[in-house]
Amino acid sequence: MSPHDRPLREPADIPAELAQARRTIDNIDAALVHLLAERFACTKRVGVLKAEKNLPPADPEREARQITRLRGLADDSGLDPVFAEKFLRFIVDEVIRHHEAIAVEVRGDEANSGETK
Ligand SMILES: O=C(O)C(=O)C[C@]1(C(=O)O)C=C[C@@H](O)C=C1
Numbered sequence: 760m761s762p763h764d765r766p767l768r769e770p771a772d773i774p775a776e777l778a779q780a781r782r783t784i785d786n787i788d789a790a791l792v793h794l795l796a797e798r799f800a801c802t803k804r805v806g807v808l809k810a811e812k813n814l815p816p817a818d819p820e821r822e823a824r825q826i827t828r829l830r831g832l833a834d835d836s837g838l839d840p841v842f843a844e845k846f847l848r849f850i851v852d853e854v855i856r857h858h859e860a861i862a863v864e865v866r867g868d869e870a871n872s873g874e875t876k
Pocket residue numbers: 802805806816817818819821822825850851854855
């Protein structure tokens with residue numbers, strides 16, 4: 760466990776309920792960071808697999824299905840579906856940038872090893 764996992768210290772003079780809510784927010788933010796780190800570790804592997812198999816970095820058809828699914832989940836759980844879609848778009852755009860960089864690296868490695876595909 761990292762020292763950053765602990766909730767932030769709050770001033771003693773703030774209302775107890777606000778301090779409790781902020782502890783919950785800090786725990787949720789920590790979980791979000793851990794989840795994003797796991798997701799990006801997984802998509803890094805996907806980027807390598809795609810580059811090795813000469814697949815394109817982006818898969819718009821899969822993205823469309825992910826958006827439909829997440830919008831439905833958001834709706835069911837009281838989260839604004841427009842926000843859910845923007846959030847996924849933000850993450851996936853970053854993943855695609857990573858995939859593009861990985862593809863450049865893998866192509867370079869192949870060129871250096873004299874491999875052909
Ligand atoms: O599923 C893939 O093919 C991925 O590369 C992962 C991912 C994602 O982050 O969810 C990213 C890019 C694609 O356009 C679709 C989905």
